[in-house]
Amino acid sequence: xxxxxxxxxxIFAVALIGFIVFSTSSxxxxxxxxxxxxxxxxxxxxxxxxITDENVTAVYVELQECNGNTGICYSQENITxxxxxxxxxxxxxxxxxxxxxxLQYTIIVQTDQGWAEYNKDTKVDYEISAPNNGNTDDDNNTxxxxxxxxxxxxxxxxxxxxxxxx
Numbered sequence: 001x002x003x004x005x006x007x008x009x010x011i012f013a014v015a016l017i018g019f020i021v022f023s024t025s026s027x028x029x030x031x032x033x034x035x036x037x038x039x040x041x042x043x044x045x046x047x048x049x050x051i052t053d054e055n056v057t058a059v060y061v062e063l064q065e066c067n068g069n070t071g072i073c074y075s076q077e078n079i080t081x082x083x084x085x086x087x088x089x090x091x092x093x094x095x096x097x098x099x100x101x102x103l104q105y106t107i108i109v110q111t112d113q114g115w116a117e118y119n120k121d122t123k124v125d126y127e128i129s130a131p132n133n134g135n136t137d138d139d140n141n142t143x144x145x146x147x148x149x150x151x152x153x154x155x156x157x158x159x160x161x162x163x164x165x166x
Contacts, residue, residue: 028053030107030118038127039103044094049107049118051087058110059089065100074100078108101126 029052039045047061059081066073074097081089095103102125107118 028056028109028111028116028118030109032105032107032119032122034124036127038125039095040127040129041098041100042095044092046090046092047081047105048084048088048090049081049109051089051109053087053109053111055112056087056089056109057112059083060108061091061093062106062108063093063103064105065095065097065103067097067099068101070099073104101128 031050033048033050035046035048036043047063049059049061051059061079061081062076063079064073064076077093079091079093081091084090102123104121104123106120106122109116109118
């Protein structure tokens with residue numbers, strides 16, 4: 001009887017190990033690339049998801065823009081990703097909120113085994129440029145009001161020097 005229990009235990013152990021190996025090997029692995037890596041607000045980005053599973057039928061990206069300063073997250077978008085070469089899926093997305101400081105995304109994959117979420121709520125910080133202090137031409141030249149003050153100062157000094165000579 002003891003020998004029979006050992007056989008049953010061994011068969012159960014092999015079946016359990018086989019189930020664990022099979023269930024972990026059937027899970028897809030998802031790698032995500034975002035170009036540019038640090039987008040700016042209202043910029044167009046390209047998200048590419050590389051999926052190892054051969055039986056992918058649909059891929060979506062859930063994307064949400066957030067403002068880290070106020071704690072506000074805007075409504076979530078569900079965007080279909082289109083297939084490319086092999087198991088790479090891509091989507092071009094234009095960010096819409098000028099006050100957002102980061103985005104978060106989740107990749108949703110449908111396979112013959114059902115739906116699965118990957119990279120849940122992954123955060124991507126935005127590249128926030130410093131304010132230009134009223135200078136609208138985006139270079140470091142002197143703004144016009146300082147030039148006017150300089151010209152008036154030169155004219156005033158010239159007038160004083162001219163009157164002293166007389």
